[in-house]
Amino acid sequence: xxxxxxxxxxxxxxxVWDLAVRALHWGLAGAFTLAYLxxxxxxxxxxxxxxxxxxxxxxxxxxxxxxxxxxxxSDFVRGPATSLAYLGDLVRGRPRRYLGHxxxxxxxxxxxxxxxxxxxxxxxxxxxQTSSLLGALMHEAHEALANITLGAVILxxxxxxxMSLIHRENLPRSMVTGRKRP
Amino acid sequence: MRLIDAAFxxxxxxxxxxxxxxxxxxxxxxxxxxxVQIEHDGFEAPExxxxxxxxxxxxxxxxxxxxxxxxxxxxxxxxxxxxxxGQTGGTQSGEGAQPTAQPLSLxxxxxxxxxxxxxxVLEAEYEHGRYEIEALDDQGRKVEIYLDAQTGQTLKQGxxx
Numbered sequence: 001x002x003x004x005x006x007x008x009x010x011x012x013x014x015x016v017w018d019l020a021v022r023a024l025h026w027g028l029a030g031a032f033t034l035a036y037l038x039x040x041x042x043x044x045x046x047x048x049x050x051x052x053x054x055x056x057x058x059x060x061x062x063x064x065x066x067x068x069x070x071x072x073x074s075d076f077v078r079g080p081a082t083s084l085a086y087l088g089d090l091v092r093g094r095p096r097r098y099l100g101h102x103x104x105x106x107x108x109x110x111x112x113x114x115x116x117x118x119x120x121x122x123x124x125x126x127x128x129q130t131s132s133l134l135g136a137l138m139h140e141a142h143e144a145l146a147n148i149t150l151g152a153v154i155l156x157x158x159x160x161x162x163m164s165l166i167h168r169e170n171l172p173r174s175m176v177t178g179r180k181r182p
Numbered sequence: 183m184r185l186i187d188a189a190f191x192x193x194x195x196x197x198x199x200x201x202x203x204x205x206x207x208x209x210x211x212x213x214x215x216x217x218v219q220i221e222h223d224g225f226e227a228p229e230x231x232x233x234x235x236x237x238x239x240x241x242x243x244x245x246x247x248x249x250x251x252x253x254x255x256x257x258x259x260x261x262x263x264x265x266x267x268g269q270t271g272g273t274q275s276g277e278g279a280q281p282t283a284q285p286l287s288l289x290x291x292x293x294x295x296x297x298x299x300x301x302x303v304l305e306a307e308y309e310h311g312r313y314e315i316e317a318l319d320d321q322g323r324k325v326e327i328y329l330d331a332q333t334g335q336t337l338k339q340g341x342x343x
Contacts, residue, residue: 061194
């Protein structure tokens with residue numbers, strides 16, 4: 001398990017996720033959790049958390065264009081055919097291991113970013129369009145999107161646990177340290 | 183830069199800029215209006231109902247519940263003026279009243295629900311400039327009504343699924 005036992009370059013963990021990716025990942029996780037828990041209860045904190053979610057997603061999208069390496073969207077966004085083929089391999093029990101996101105994970109990262117952004121934007125619209133039907137509709141949409149996002153987050157965590165077990169590695173820890181075994 | 187990176191990056195720029203603009207424009211950074219003060223309009227909460235808060239007026243984003251277990255809809259004092267001290271909601275002045283404050287009080291909103299023909303109000307709350315009222319119609323079905331707190335206009339009315 002320890003690197004000392006296999007002290008050669010082939011087994012030493014390599015950097016995968018840069019500091020910005022990790023900070024934005026956990027920042028988004030924290031801000032979404034805070035926003036979800038304070039919804040309908042503590043408005044000031046809920047609003048601050050909502051703005052934080054939108055800002056973090058905005059920065060991640062920008063970083064995915066200019067950050068380089070495995071932060072780039074072009075590094076992990078694959079076509080639907082590739083993602084579905086990967087899921088097929090997963091069901092058959094022999095998925096290829098990817099150092100960055102696997103094709104399904106990359107697709108889901110984009111889904112999570114768009115869902116959290118849509119939740120934040122709909123929340124803002126319903127709060128500041130108080131006298132219109134649009135505001136009332138967004139009020140409903142905001143609640144629905146928040147719950148859909150929560151479901152997606154649970155799927156995301158489940159997938160991280162499953163892939164950690166399949167490839168015998170600790171993916172959540174990799175998102176903290178940024179490193180993975182090659 | 184690949185096309186897909188550029189597309190997401192552009193979306194991110196729009197989102198980040200929009201967030202910065204919205205945050206600066208929000209209630210969090212702007213001064214809040216002074217809450218309106220209205221005099222008590224003679225409406226009595228049902229006995230033993232601790233869910234009803236007998237404060238006069240309300241504050242922005244404060245939620246109030248009226249009668250958790252449901253109660254009769256009070257007469258609209260603005261229309262009837264039973265005790266001669268009829269108030270026209272938030273526009274009527276108490277001490278420190280602001281003419282720019284919202285004209286429809288929670289009591290007015292509940293009374294308006296009664297005028298629409300609904301028999302019992304189960305829950306009424308103020309949220310983001312709207313009143314969300316849950317009531318029963320004459321057949322006992324649950325209805326959700328949204329009223330604009332500024333204009334009193336009915337924004338939406340529908341049966342709860």
